[in-house]
Amino acid sequence: MKKRRYSVLNSVSRPAEAAGPGVGRRRFLRGLGLGGAAAVGAVAMPNVSRAQTVTWRFQSTWPQKDIFHEFAQDFVKRANEMGGSRLKLDLLAAGAVVGAFQMQDAVHAGALDGGHGVAAYWYGKNKAFSLFGTAPPYGWDANHLLGWFYYGGGEALYRELVNDMLKLNVVGFMSGPMPTQPLGWFKREINSADDLKNLKYRTVGLAADLMKELGVAVTILPGGEIVPAIDRGLIDGAEFNNPSSDRVLGFPDVAKNYYLQSFHQRVECFEIIFNKQKFDALAAEQKAILRYAAEAASADMGWKQQDRYSKDLQEMQQQKGVKAVPTPKPVLEAQLRAWDKVIDSLSGDPYFKKVVESQKAWVQRVAGFYNLYDADARMAFQHFFKA
Template identity: 70%
Template sequence: MTTEPAKPRSSRRNFLKVAGLAGAGAIAMPQVSRAQTVTWKYQSTWPTKDIFHEFAGDFAKRVNEMSGGRLKMDVLAAGAVVPAFQMQDAVAAGILDAGHGVCAYWYGKNKAFSLFGTPPSLGWDAHSFLAWMNYGGGYDLYNELVQQQLKLNLVGFLTGPMPCQPLGWFKKELKTADDFKGLKYRTVGLAADLMREMGAAVTILAGGEIVPALERGVIDGAEFNNPSSDSLLGFQDVAKVFMLQSYHQAAESFEIIFNKTKFDALSPELKAIVKYAAESASSDMLWKALDRYSKDLEMLRGKGVNVVQTPEAILKSQLAAWDKVLEKLSAENAFFKKVVESQKAWVKRSVGFERINTPSRELAYTHFFKA
């Protein structure tokens, strides 16, 4: 009678032994997977010290940490492998695996490209623009342009809502729209068409080339993006008038692109990590930008820079110029027209809601900070 109870004890021991081995295997499998890492060359279009390059690194940090090292983004600055304006071609060809830039840099291939980076100032901001990308059909149109019309071997994510860009840096303050006539001015993307419509002689330069050109008198004025980036480039050393507010680039965002062949080869989990890292970095970028840009604007004031608001007369002239640019380019390019109509429909509905729903920030700010 004493032998009967021993059998179940032996069975339990065997079961626990087998279960333990199975459990160990279940734990070991992910460890084997995680040991198989992929390192991607990821180049920005920005100089090492630029806050934009920092933003590019913030995205990479999220991917590296969330993937547990299975996908490692090796962050490189502009020129490390190819010049800034050659980054897109290098990613499509597989010379680079990924890149960080702005859509406006590629508008030479199709002017509609700039609609996904520096869209017309329809009364929206970059938050609303990214909402259109995700919920208003923007990504369908972006993918149609990239993969069907231009047949580029790329996958892209738009991220990082930029605050409205300043009109730029000048040797003397601009008072009226006539001051743009004959002005040698640097900008990129659709803003180049806009400023030409206003009479400016536009030159398209990479970030690192702008200040030397302004110093030598090759250009009379220029915009890059924000107080932090502009101060690092040294604008304050060659010009003392910094004009804020403009409709030339009021709703811009960054673009992160990947070689499509390599991206498609990722596991579904890693693809999701890349997508959600872009969305996470998008919010963090704006939080950081509001902190740093405001601090650096005060720093520029302390260095004798005259910070002025762009006169309303110039702003109204920009909007009138947008009318002509959009009409002209829509007549020339059916896809361009298709994108603009989608954007206008989104803005009319969504910003229409915001206008009646959101109280005036100006009214509240002046109430508490009258000085």
């Protein structure tokens, strides 16, 4: 594969959505006038003394009101409290410095020191990014994905992509296992795979390839732009992620058919990234704080979402008239067949194929173990809650 450097300037196309502390959009663009090498080199710094406070601009890719921004805040809170007076992250919402889809470029250049998002957002640079954020549904869940990343060789493969192949000045961690994402919101009913054909639909990452295979007209939009696009009739349907995000972003106001369960994004987690030169210059204990804060926030998110997602789904059903139903089985079956074609097509790239083979080996062993080991939770649920 030909090695390529990516320019922040090429990816910045929209004005900042909101003003915020730290570097503004205009200052960010002026900084690029230094040139790529100079801009990256300018962020290098010596190891920080224990007496100094390191304060970093840390932007999420999420709107301020989204629970995902709250999850970013939960990470920042842990890092700051463990860092004491020696390490501080200042959290900004999407658009404070750059738009959601430009966050990685800004971290690479040093205009941001770090950020919170999903690896699938960088799918335009290399489709293998989506394997680390929205991987195919081999029969595993997002917690298994995190296990693969930290114990199954995934982290080394991630560094190979980010640092060796793309030469990005970025270091990253995976965090925050997400449950299965809904197929999404539609103004009309979806009963078969044929009902999806030619629909204008929003998704991201490999799910875009999957839905195109099903005949869908895919549009890729950041979270804050989806509901306005549905409201104006620019798209016919969309998914974002979960009931809490969907409720606060306003999906129930523009559509009522909410299809739960899907294989388009069955396995997803967050990505937390930092400027590599700045991260490498930190003291060892500060690096550890950032890594372990990502692990702690990951666990807390798993607990918090149990409470919030279930409450918000009930509220939308009871107060907003939302019709929340499972995605029809024929659609799920069509998705799995389409995944076969997408994986086979993209596995012509040796690196993509290597990551897929690593993931499949992990799933076959680990998910195979839990399939054999765990009792059927649905069977027990149906026994105790017959009504």
